Amino acid sequence: MHKAKIITVASGKGGVGKSIFCANFAYLLNQMGYKVAILDANFGLPSQDIIFNVTVDKTFTDLLKASADMAEVIIEIKEELYLIPIDSSDEICLYDGKYIVDRFLDETTLLDKIDYLIIDSAPSIDPKTQELFKISDHIIILSTNDPASITSSYTSLKIASKYCDSIGLVLNMTDKKEDATLIFNKIKNIILKHSDNNIEIAYLGYISPSNYISRSSLKRALFVKEYPNSLATYQLNETIYNFFIKLEHKVLNSKVKKSFSVIINHLIEKF
Numbered sequence: 001m002h003k004a005k006i007i008t009v010a011s012g013k014g015g016v017g018k019s020i021f022c023a024n025f026a027y028l029l030n031q032m033g034y035k036v037a038i039l040d041a042n043f044g045l046p047s048q049d050i051i052f053n054v055t056v057d058k059t060f061t062d063l064l065k066a067s068a069d070m071a072e073v074i075i076e077i078k079e080e081l082y083l084i085p086i087d088s089s090d091e092i093c094l095y096d097g098k099y100i101v102d103r104f105l106d107e108t109t110l111l112d113k114i115d116y117l118i119i120d121s122a123p124s125i126d127p128k129t130q131e132l133f134k135i136s137d138h139i140i141i142l143s144t145n146d147p148a149s150i151t152s153s154y155t156s157l158k159i160a161s162k163y164c165d166s167i168g169l170v171l172n173m174t175d176k177k178e179d180a181t182l183i184f185n186k187i188k189n190i191i192l193k194h195s196d197n198n199i200e201i202a203y204l205g206y207i208s209p210s211n212y213i214s215r216s217s218l219k220r221a222l223f224v225k226e227y228p229n230s231l232a233t234y235q236l237n238e239t240i241y242n243f244f245i246k247l248e249h250k251v252l253n254s255k256v257k258k259s260f261s262v263i264i265n266h267l268i269e270k271f
């Protein structure tokens with residue numbers, strides 16, 4: 001067993017904010033002192049190198065072809081924050097999901113070195129994504145409040161629960177806390193009603209539609225870095241807090257709790 005915890009971020013519907021979420025989530029975890037790597041697993045359609053504004057030379061495809069090793073592929077974004085990039089060709093699509101995942105799990109040096117591997121998946125719960133679910137310690141499903149996204153979340157959560165028992169839901173681009181919890185409860189109740197197993201889903205939080213997020217995307221910058229005092233950064237911090245408590249079952253020591261309350265109080269003062 002490797003040391004790294006694997007978190008796959010997924011959605012049935014595209015464009016709900018997975019890639020932006022993964023990059024900013026990873027950055028904040030790293031800021032908290034964790035060693036983090038991101039695997040861009042939207043095979044053939046990369047976005048993490050664009051979000052982090054880095055130049056890619058060798059990619060994960062080269063690793064699969066054995067024409068490069070992990071040391072040549074991995075990009076150090078900053079100290080203890082890494083990216084495993086992909087290229088924009090369909091070459092990787094020729095590989096079967098199980099082969100891709102097994103090849104990745106061979107990278108024991110990396111997986112023993114980091115605390116968290118965050119996988120930014122494709123907008124579909126296809127067989128490749130399901131292979132990623134199988135090796136995940138946690139799955140985070142992202143949804144917006146759009147009806148099509150909510151509907152695709154039922155299916156995504158049900159499929160995720162076949163492979164993993166630690167699943168969280170985040171409502172992105174949702175304005176109010178009440179709306180987010182209402183949607184979460186609706187999704188949870190429908191899943192409970194239509195499933196034989198007792199599926200546990202944790203509500204992790206919500207992120208409002210934010211001009212700071214869209215502005216950062218245009219600038220190829222991270223919103224948590226560009227706008228550390230924004231509501232969106234506060235909401236993502238709250239999501240991480242819930243992730244630690246509800247999925248990691250971390251008993252946060254008073255020092256960590258204090259640092260969260262300092263962040264949160266500091267941000268509240270700004271509004």
Ligand SMILES: Nc1ncnc2c1ncn2[C@@H]1O[C@H](COP(=O)(O)OP(=O)(O)OP(=O)(O)O)[C@@H](O)[C@H]1O
Pocket residue numbers: 011013014015016017018019020021042047121122123172173174207208209210211213214217
């Ligand atoms: N809370 C938000 N407020 C405003 N804009 C947002 C928010 N979240 C994401 N976006 C914007 O939505 C767009 C899509 O985001 P992103 O690429 O992360 O989605 P995705 O789910 O990864 O898409 P795909 O399914 O195609 O991989 C980006 O332009 C991003 O800036």
Ligand SMILES: [Mg+2]
Pocket residue numbers: 018019020042047120121
């Ligand atoms: Mg994406």
